[in-house]
Amino acid sequence: MPRETGRKLIAQNKRARHDFHIEDTYEAGMVLMGTEVKSLRAGRASLTDGYAQVKDDEVWLMNVHIPEYHMGTWTNHAARRPRKLLLHRKEIGKLVAKTKESGLTLVPLALYFKDGRAKIEIGLARGKKTWDKRQDLAEKQATREMSRALRHRNR
Numbered sequence: 001m002p003r004e005t006g007r008k009l010i011a012q013n014k015r016a017r018h019d020f021h022i023e024d025t026y027e028a029g030m031v032l033m034g035t036e037v038k039s040l041r042a043g044r045a046s047l048t049d050g051y052a053q054v055k056d057d058e059v060w061l062m063n064v065h066i067p068e069y070h071m072g073t074w075t076n077h078a079a080r081r082p083r084k085l086l087l088h089r090k091e092i093g094k095l096v097a098k099t100k101e102s103g104l105t106l107v108p109l110a111l112y113f114k115d116g117r118a119k120i121e122i123g124l125a126r127g128k129k130t131w132d133k134r135q136d137l138a139e140k141q142a143t144r145e146m147s148r149a150l151r152h153r154n155r
Helices: 014-019 034-041 089-099 130-153
Strands: 007-012 020-030 051-055 058-062 083-086 104-114 117-127
Touching: 014 020, 014 104, 014 117, 014 130, 020 089, 020 104, 034 104, 051 089, 058 089, 058 117, 089 104, 089 117
Parallel strands: none
Antiparallel strands: 007 104, 020 083, 020 117, 051 058, 051 104, 058 083, 104 117
């Protein structure tokens, strides 16, 4: 049987891009239990309340919901347990330095399988003010209306 190739998206945190300015992104592996992988292969996960934090030179993914595997037995995992992220030492050093700045946090953006391995994309983010959110929505709506007008003009 050939190995799995390519990128298969499991979950995406669209709310994070609305609530935060994403300054930098990192791809990290995750330390998972077997039932967590099976649950992810079924396409079940939620990143909405998740965040990452650095503790003792290790990065931990907190509050990400991976539901229990329905065929699991007593070996099933806790749905919101902390999960260790696998990053290079230099990347962790950069994250430690940047998160010590005021207002920066680590937010999960996407959870996916890449060549058969579970990966998570985390973003170094700064919170948006409410007027920033309104301004982004107005810009998005204006570009949508312009493209719609151009489409109807060309008919």
